[in-house]
Amino acid sequence: MKHVISADQFNKDDILEILNLAKKMDEILASKKVCKIAEGKILATFFYEPSTRTRLSFETAMQRLGGSVISTSNVNFSSVKKGETIEDSAKVLSGYADVIALRSPEIGYAARAAKVSAVPILNGGDGAGEHPTQSFLDLYTISKYFDLEKPLTVSMVGELICGRTVHSLSKMLRNFPNVKINFVAPEEIQIPAKYFHEGDKKFYELTDEILETSDVIYDTRIQKERIAPEVYEKHKNAFHFDVAKVSKMKPNAMLMHPLPRVTEISPEVDDLPQARYFEQARNGVPTRMALIAYVLGLEV
Amino acid sequence: MKHVISADQFNKDDILEILNLAKKMDEILASKKVCKIAEGKILATFFYEPSTRTRLSFETAMQRLGGSVISTSNVNFSSVKKGETIEDSAKVLSGYADVIALRSPEIGYAARAAKVSAVPILNGGDGAGEHPTQSFLDLYTISKYFDLEKPLTVSMVGELICGRTVHSLSKMLRNFPNVKINFVAPEEIQIPAKYFHEGDKKFYELTDEILETSDVIYDTRIQKERIAPEVYEKHKNAFHFDVAKVSKMKPNAMLMHPLPRVTEISPEVDDLPQARYFEQARNGVPTRMALIAYVLGLEV
Amino acid sequence: MKHVISADQFNKDDILEILNLAKKMDEILASKKVCKIAEGKILATFFYEPSTRTRLSFETAMQRLGGSVISTSNVNFSSVKKGETIEDSAKVLSGYADVIALRSPEIGYAARAAKVSAVPILNGGDGAGEHPTQSFLDLYTISKYFDLEKPLTVSMVGELICGRTVHSLSKMLRNFPNVKINFVAPEEIQIPAKYFHEGDKKFYELTDEILETSDVIYDTRIQKERIAPEVYEKHKNAFHFDVAKVSKMKPNAMLMHPLPRVTEISPEVDDLPQARYFEQARNGVPTRMALIAYVLGLEV
Numbered sequence: 001m002k003h004v005i006s007a008d009q010f011n012k013d014d015i016l017e018i019l020n021l022a023k024k025m026d027e028i029l030a031s032k033k034v035c036k037i038a039e040g041k042i043l044a045t046f047f048y049e050p051s052t053r054t055r056l057s058f059e060t061a062m063q064r065l066g067g068s069v070i071s072t073s074n075v076n077f078s079s080v081k082k083g084e085t086i087e088d089s090a091k092v093l094s095g096y097a098d099v100i101a102l103r104s105p106e107i108g109y110a111a112r113a114a115k116v117s118a119v120p121i122l123n124g125g126d127g128a129g130e131h132p133t134q135s136f137l138d139l140y141t142i143s144k145y146f147d148l149e150k151p152l153t154v155s156m157v158g159e160l161i162c163g164r165t166v167h168s169l170s171k172m173l174r175n176f177p178n179v180k181i182n183f184v185a186p187e188e189i190q191i192p193a194k195y196f197h198e199g200d201k202k203f204y205e206l207t208d209e210i211l212e213t214s215d216v217i218y219d220t221r222i223q224k225e226r227i228a229p230e231v232y233e234k235h236k237n238a239f240h241f242d243v244a245k246v247s248k249m250k251p252n253a254m255l256m257h258p259l260p261r262v263t264e265i266s267p268e269v270d271d272l273p274q275a276r277y278f279e280q281a282r283n284g285v286p287t288r289m290a291l292i293a294y295v296l297g298l299e300v
Numbered sequence: 301m302k303h304v305i306s307a308d309q310f311n312k313d314d315i316l317e318i319l320n321l322a323k324k325m326d327e328i329l330a331s332k333k334v335c336k337i338a339e340g341k342i343l344a345t346f347f348y349e350p351s352t353r354t355r356l357s358f359e360t361a362m363q364r365l366g367g368s369v370i371s372t373s374n375v376n377f378s379s380v381k382k383g384e385t386i387e388d389s390a391k392v393l394s395g396y397a398d399v400i401a402l403r404s405p406e407i408g409y410a411a412r413a414a415k416v417s418a419v420p421i422l423n424g425g426d427g428a429g430e431h432p433t434q435s436f437l438d439l440y441t442i443s444k445y446f447d448l449e450k451p452l453t454v455s456m457v458g459e460l461i462c463g464r465t466v467h468s469l470s471k472m473l474r475n476f477p478n479v480k481i482n483f484v485a486p487e488e489i490q491i492p493a494k495y496f497h498e499g500d501k502k503f504y505e506l507t508d509e510i511l512e513t514s515d516v517i518y519d520t521r522i523q524k525e526r527i528a529p530e531v532y533e534k535h536k537n538a539f540h541f542d543v544a545k546v547s548k549m550k551p552n553a554m555l556m557h558p559l560p561r562v563t564e565i566s567p568e569v570d571d572l573p574q575a576r577y578f579e580q581a582r583n584g585v586p587t588r589m590a591l592i593a594y595v596l597g598l599e600v
Numbered sequence: 601m602k603h604v605i606s607a608d609q610f611n612k613d614d615i616l617e618i619l620n621l622a623k624k625m626d627e628i629l630a631s632k633k634v635c636k637i638a639e640g641k642i643l644a645t646f647f648y649e650p651s652t653r654t655r656l657s658f659e660t661a662m663q664r665l666g667g668s669v670i671s672t673s674n675v676n677f678s679s680v681k682k683g684e685t686i687e688d689s690a691k692v693l694s695g696y697a698d699v700i701a702l703r704s705p706e707i708g709y710a711a712r713a714a715k716v717s718a719v720p721i722l723n724g725g726d727g728a729g730e731h732p733t734q735s736f737l738d739l740y741t742i743s744k745y746f747d748l749e750k751p752l753t754v755s756m757v758g759e760l761i762c763g764r765t766v767h768s769l770s771k772m773l774r775n776f777p778n779v780k781i782n783f784v785a786p787e788e789i790q791i792p793a794k795y796f797h798e799g800d801k802k803f804y805e806l807t808d809e810i811l812e813t814s815d816v817i818y819d820t821r822i823q824k825e826r827i828a829p830e831v832y833e834k835h836k837n838a839f840h841f842d843v844a845k846v847s848k849m850k851p852n853a854m855l856m857h858p859l860p861r862v863t864e865i866s867p868e869v870d871d872l873p874q875a876r877y878f879e880q881a882r883n884g885v886p887t888r889m890a891l892i893a894y895v896l897g898l899e900v
Binding site: 332333334335352353356357359360363364368369371373559560561562567570578579581582584585 | 639640642644646668670671672675683684685687688689691692693695696697
Binding site: 032033034035052053056057059060063064068069071073259260261262267270278279281282284285 | 339340342344346368370371372375383384385387388389391392393395396397
């Protein structure tokens, strides 16, 4: 049985297979035809923490495949409150559904669920741990515009110390040796050593050089609560993307963001050709369709 | 692209087209046949405030059409809590769903969403603003028993100062010049000047004359919190509908209420022929089916 | 019109009919074929209290039948908060859905809803009252391994004073005179007199005799808040099921639990052949499919 728990479990061939499947799913979506690939199958979304975006895109994906959904968006109100373990929840849910998408506040819950579940588990984010389905949609977004096998410069900007999206994405990009990674963040929230590889570069300011030479800039929110107030005040403008800065990017470069954004990108940037973050969000649908099909072994 | 944001956007022809569509939807419902008009389409319900009635009737409508639903009933727990704007939420959701029903606590959110959304927006109530899909179901309920083109007396009773349902309904009724409107409420919560037109009448008591001459009485809840306690105490009984009062209405007249009611109508009234408020609630389904079909341009 | 409100409404023939229907549903599930028995039908789940397990298994059941679902998992946030009665909620919901599954915090809500609803009501638990659909899944689980018409010893263990699952189950078992019931609990939380029948036995300790002679042990959570702390401390270990104790059970005996469990059964017990509680949970699906088909009169 296949699960999607961590970026670590996928090699280059797996990744390319899934990206290719996502492309096929995009063609199905574009055709506007009714798809019944997953007819009669049920996805359970089981979210300890609310997350509109991730939950709804999983549920959209399953329904676009012709399947149906049972949904829990705030588990803390229910059986878990009574003290149920993630193992018990997973065993019960796997008696109902054919596949489970799980979001949890703590690292390791998805792996623990996968150990006992009778059906595939899709990790929809486990605390400060991993968020592999987000990484697949990020990779898929990049792959629509760039060949991952050819030289490519990806700069990750903002909150790098705790951000599970950049951690998972950087791990996946290691499968593509021509991709160069820059980590751009104030020192206090720079990338942890274990994610920093030989050949990577660290920057502490968002310089013109980064703007001008990156093919992909992956921006994330600087979370106020994880950084000293004076550090936040010092950097918040330096790391703010406005039209002037984004216009310095190459015309075919892309600015990504996992959303929701708060103040880190001006709304005016949305109209620039480099702004790809809403398209990126939308890519959650074909990518999660692909991942559901992948773990369920559906014929596409 | 069509949206349903405000009562202002519909002229008489639009209204009649939608009421006619609702009638066809009622026939589909009555036939008990499986309908696939919206097969493969997804409705997103995105409710900042919980509203069982409105949300469930939208979701019922979409499923009766053969489509499916992604649902968020309490947005405050999720991305919005992190500071996402309605514009960003609408852009993201419109990458998932084919049509979005939105309920928000503040005026103008639906219009702001419509400006940026890639798919139609249905305003499911925006604070003290508008609630046009409610007005359509109200109008549809009236139109099942009365010809809107002929002389008709509609009395709106109760909370008129802030009630978005009566505001939207009164606007729509302006398209039918033979409809006479009475506004019946204590002075403190009477209809705002901008909704009061030449030919309308104001009353400050629920008199026998109103009961005996109205074809339609549209009652709403007097919300304690919007009125001084002594005014509430003075009027609460005067505006209470019991069997004695409702029996004074014409036999074919109708008593409507947007529900939920609390104390303003006695449960015993439910059995009288004039009581139409549960039928009115049920009409939310064919009406919202019609509105979904209208904005999506579905073949009926 | 049929409702499922109380264990009292079912005689032996009804019960056997429903268990037989559940067996057919299990065959449909095992066949992995797409089922359309309830296509076009809508189940409303209306839960005042959150209950992941019960709600999701109802929703799974309806979708496995090919129907669809409208869902409210925390009614307190919505119209009920505005003061709506259960009668009004039921009248409105029955204008939307074809069948309603209701969970309420207070005894009698399901019966009140059934009195006014235009569609069947399934009682998904009403406070300390009844939980008949749970009893059917419990009975179905027992009936898969034992003939209810032949001699059988069922021991109910733990919280017996307020536990609606044991109350409803004991009532249903009265239809099968060869079933002997033991009630095993500290005196403070023993079975109320009205559920204790001639021929039943009471025990105040979980003895080897009970372990060795029972065909079915139905364990429930001892709820700390319903018992004096010193009583809880005294009994919590005595009523704890570990591998040593469960191994004393007959090889073909079964240990059941309505879940969620907290500390009353060690996770290591899960691997023993007597452990049937996850299978029991899974049986919620075919049983609730059967009950939906039963009240809707669906052809199976």
